[in-house]
């Protein structure tokens with residue numbers, strides 16, 4: 087009869103409603119999982135921009151520098167700044183380093199790019215950023231330490247261990 091539901095049909099409808107409820111619950115769970123996955127993937131995507139996670143630095147190695155090519159390092163107190171390339175597993179990397187001679191066997195080596203925006207620093211004591219004027223210790227203790235922030239968000243420069251062997255300065259990077 088039109089407008090009324092027979093008892094038998096009503097039971098069938100209840101079964102359908104139950105099934106639909108279960109379906110919605112599963113769909114909700116899947117949707118939740120999907121959203122969680124999406125958030126996780128976007129997290130991964132955002133990490134893709136992070137070179138330290140997805141483009142890890144090359145394995146530790148060393149750069150050998152022929153000291154005779156740097157006359158400025160011929161006397162204590164001398165300093166240079168230059169780009170140094172080295173190859174690991176077929177890939178070439180370049181580091182801009184500031185090197186200061188303390189003695190014939192002791193050298194200070196610091197990364198020579200500003201920790202604010204990566205701008206190459208100018209040689210001096212301190213090293214000076216030409217863009218916003220932050221300053222960093224070179225040979226002055228502690229090497230690489232921020233000497234003046236100039237109001238910028240800067241951190242200390244990375245420093246490197248080294249040793250002298252014959253006329254070669256070996257820098258561990």
Ligand code: FES
Pocket residue numbers: 200201202203204205215216217218219220236238240
């Ligand atoms: S880039 Fe060096 S202080 Fe801003």
